[in-house]
Amino acid sequence: MSSKKNFSLIIKDLIFTGLIATVLLIPIVGFRTEISTVDSTGLTFNYNFIIAFFVVAFVVGVRFLFHIYWFSKIQKKPQENSEKNKKKFLKKLNFYLGAAAAVIAFTLPFMPFANRYIVDVATLVLTYVMLGWGLNIVVGLAGLLDLGYVAFFAVGAYSYALLATTFDLSFWICLPLAGILAAFTGILLGFPVLRLRGDYLAIVTLGFGEIIRLILLNWYEFTGGPDGISRIPRPSFFGFPFARKSEDTTFHELFGLEYSTMHRIIFLYYLILILALITNFFTMKIRNLPVGRAWEALREDETACRAIGINPTNTKLTAFAIGAMFGGFAGSFFATRQGFVSPESFTFIESAIILAIVVLGGMGSQIGVVIASILLIGSTELFRELEQFRMLAFGLAMIIIMIVKPRGLLANREPSILLNKKNE
Amino acid sequence: MSNILEINHLTMKFGGLIAIDDVSFSVKKNSITSLIGPNGAGKTTVFNCITGFYKPTVGEILLNSKKQFNLERMNDFTIPQKAKVARTFQNIRLFPQMTVLENLIVAQHNKLMKASMYTLKGLVNAKSFLNAENEAKELAKYWLDKIKLTDRADIEAGNLPYGQQRKVEICRSMCTDPILLCLDEPAAGLNATESLELNSLLEFIKNEHKISILLIEHDMSVVMGISDKVVVLDYGKKIAEGMPSEVKGNPEVIKAYLGEE
Numbered sequence: 220m221s222s223k224k225n226f227s228l229i230i231k232d233l234i235f236t237g238l239i240a241t242v243l244l245i246p247i248v249g250f251r252t253e254i255s256t257v258d259s260t261g262l263t264f265n266y267n268f269i270i271a272f273f274v275v276a277f278v279v280g281v282r283f284l285f286h287i288y289w290f291s292k293i294q295k296k297p298q299e300n301s302e303k304n305k306k307k308f309l310k311k312l313n314f315y316l317g318a319a320a321a322v323i324a325f326t327l328p329f330m331p332f333a334n335r336y337i338v339d340v341a342t343l344v345l346t347y348v349m350l351g352w353g354l355n356i357v358v359g360l361a362g363l364l365d366l367g368y369v370a371f372f373a374v375g376a377y378s379y380a381l382l383a384t385t386f387d388l389s390f391w392i393c394l395p396l397a398g399i400l401a402a403f404t405g406i407l408l409g410f411p412v413l414r415l416r417g418d419y420l421a422i423v424t425l426g427f428g429e430i431i432r433l434i435l436l437n438w439y440e441f442t443g444g445p446d447g448i449s450r451i452p453r454p455s456f457f458g459f460p461f462a463r464k465s466e467d468t469t470f471h472e473l474f475g476l477e478y479s480t481m482h483r484i485i486f487l488y489y490l491i492l493i494l495a496l497i498t499n500f501f502t503m504k505i506r507n508l509p510v511g512r513a514w515e516a517l518r519e520d521e522t523a524c525r526a527i528g529i530n531p532t533n534t535k536l537t538a539f540a541i542g543a544m545f546g547g548f549a550g551s552f553f554a555t556r557q558g559f560v561s562p563e564s565f566t567f568i569e570s571a572i573i574l575a576i577v578v579l580g581g582m583g584s585q586i587g588v589v590i591a592s593i594l595l596i597g598s599t600e601l602f603r604e605l606e607q608f609r610m611l612a613f614g615l616a617m618i619i620i621m622i623v624k625p626r627g628l629l630a631n632r633e634p635s636i637l638l639n640k641k642n643e
Numbered sequence: 644m645s646n647i648l649e650i651n652h653l654t655m656k657f658g659g660l661i662a663i664d665d666v667s668f669s670v671k672k673n674s675i676t677s678l679i680g681p682n683g684a685g686k687t688t689v690f691n692c693i694t695g696f697y698k699p700t701v702g703e704i705l706l707n708s709k710k711q712f713n714l715e716r717m718n719d720f721t722i723p724q725k726a727k728v729a730r731t732f733q734n735i736r737l738f739p740q741m742t743v744l745e746n747l748i749v750a751q752h753n754k755l756m757k758a759s760m761y762t763l764k765g766l767v768n769a770k771s772f773l774n775a776e777n778e779a780k781e782l783a784k785y786w787l788d789k790i791k792l793t794d795r796a797d798i799e800a801g802n803l804p805y806g807q808q809r810k811v812e813i814c815r816s817m818c819t820d821p822i823l824l825c826l827d828e829p830a831a832g833l834n835a836t837e838s839l840e841l842n843s844l845l846e847f848i849k850n851e852h853k854i855s856i857l858l859i860e861h862d863m864s865v866v867m868g869i870s871d872k873v874v875v876l877d878y879g880k881k882i883a884e885g886m887p888s889e890v891k892g893n894p895e896v897i898k899a900y901l902g903e904e
Binding site: 504505508509510512513515516519520522523524525526527528529530531632634635636637638 | 694696719720721722723724729730731732736737738739740741742744745748749750752753755756759761762765766776780783784787793796797815816818819
């Protein structure tokens with residue numbers, strides 16, 4: 220690169236830096252509200268652009284020094300293997316993001332700023348993270364575009380609600396049962412769609428999701444129809460209920476704590492966190508097993524799979540069943556958290572949001588799902604004040620992500636097995 | 644029985660179109676048989692019938708290994724699994740986003756599924772499974788060494804140059820541990836050097852691994868160079884069969900390829 224071109228690039232960069240600094244600093248430094256000396260009722264609004272100008276000049280100056288002493292050295296580094304470096308960088312980024320997310324997730328309820336609202340939103344986000352990870356098995360790994368994933372969520376929720384209210388079973392017995400029932404539903408869906416690919420598969424799964432919702436809505440004797448099922452038992456801490464007073468020993472008595480409604484909220488938060496992490500570790504493990512590799516092969520090319528003797532029927536069914544199972548777990552958590560389920564919670568838009576989380580996060584990327592969930596679910600909570608424009612912001616966020624990162628936020632496939640470990 | 648594959652009166656109709664019309668031929672054990680013919684002669688259709696992708700209208704396809712298989716009655720994915728017939732495709736069908744090594748490991752799926760006790764043993768990292776996985780890796784490495792791609796094993800298969808993808812696809816079918824290998828135009832798009840390398844790879848597979856090869860090919864240097872027998876199809880009918888030198892002079896074949904005066 221010639222020095223002249225280099226110089227013009229630096230100038231361009233400095234002008235850009237200056238512009239950003241101006242935009243940011245004029246409101247922050249330039250405007251100032253002070254207690255009015257004229258009348259005692261309010262504040263006055265002062266301008267102080269000179270200080271703002273000096274700060275901008277300082278920023279540009281520092282940036283210039285950076286160019287001379289720091290960036291020039293970076294640019295001299297050989298740029299070969301940029302693809303490999305990028306992959307290494309993404310790998311590192313994935314690792315650090317994952318570690319940071321885990322630390323934040325585990326300490327969140329005890330942070331000074333954590334209140335009931337924040338823990339509640341975090342629980343909601345984690346529910347979607349878990350659903351995203353569950354759907355990631357079906358869509359991201361096996362490449363089966365499923366637009367009716369919420370059906371399994373519904374089956375899980377209703378299984379838990381019905382089992383718990385009818386047979387008075389505890390949460391810890393209902394959870395696996397709900398998972399099994401949802402997995403069974405997954406297989407049920409799997410059979411008719413075995414021969415379908417791509418768009419056609421998407422349409423059938425979409426229909427399937429609607430069928431489940433309509434059954435829940437119309438089978439009044441069994442599901443309560445639009446009234447839903449209420450008074451679903453809340454989870455207990457392995458038999459010790461979260462209540463102010465109970466015949467059994469309560470949670471706060473067990474640990475000798477002051478009774479607080481936050482206990483249950485925090486317990487639910489950790490419950491979904493652990494369920495989600497189980498989903499994650501299971502997926503990461505199964506990806507490196509033959510069945511996981513067969514899923515990915517199936518996503519890449521079904522005909523080639525047949526030619527090397529992989530049974531596409533079994534492979535698809537296991538993907539559907541396992542994905543559905545995690546949807547079912549999440550569903551029964553949802554039911555116990557809400558204490559009430561009705562068909563309204565399982566509309567198509569939920570499936571669409573879960574799918575959007577998987578696609579925006581980057582198909583098959585585990586940490587991408589987390590980021591996308593925080594962005595989509597967290598931001599809709601954040602933009603609650605925008606009221607009717609909330610969905611607009613939601614859509615805008617999706618469009619921006621798709622323009623900037625067409626393959627998803629963190630699309631980076633890790634090989635499941637390596638031959639030359641030294642090269643990595 | 645010295646024939647590994649016997650095709651008797653094979654006919655395939657698509658509606659009114661007769662793609663293959665009463666074709667019979669056989670493939671000798673441990674030999675290379677080439678299937679040639681002008682475009683549209685029905686060569687790939689014969690392949691699709693052998694590997695179960697199509698169900699033939701009439702005819703039988705017998706595979707003689709330890710026991711006899713009627714391939715025309717089997718599913719496309721049970722043929723490589725049970726009857727041990729592997730195939731490649733005219734337009735390469737690798738798993739492009741998976742690495743070269745993963746492509747070769749996936750080909751050993753059925754073996755590894757059994758070793759992992761259908762995933763249960765794999766989840767707990769059982770030693771027997773890890774050993775089986777290492778063996779699978781060794782087999783993959785053996786074939787990668789053979790095509791000199793060991794150092795590129797961990798890059799995505801879709802990023803390899805065309806010629807190397809062809810070879811990886813052949814190695815992938817070899818990893819399914821076949822007794823009959825069906826190759827659909829393996830030399831298409833290869834340059835002269837690569838064609839020669841392909842010849843020696845196929846010779847190696849035949850001589851060292853005692854595997855029979857059925858080959859569709861347009862590249863005559865490959866066909867005439869390595870074939871033990873050539874079968875010529877034209878408009879779905881078999882017009883000639885025999886040693887390469889015999890077929891070369893056959894007037895029917897010359898007519899099919901070059902037309903009549």
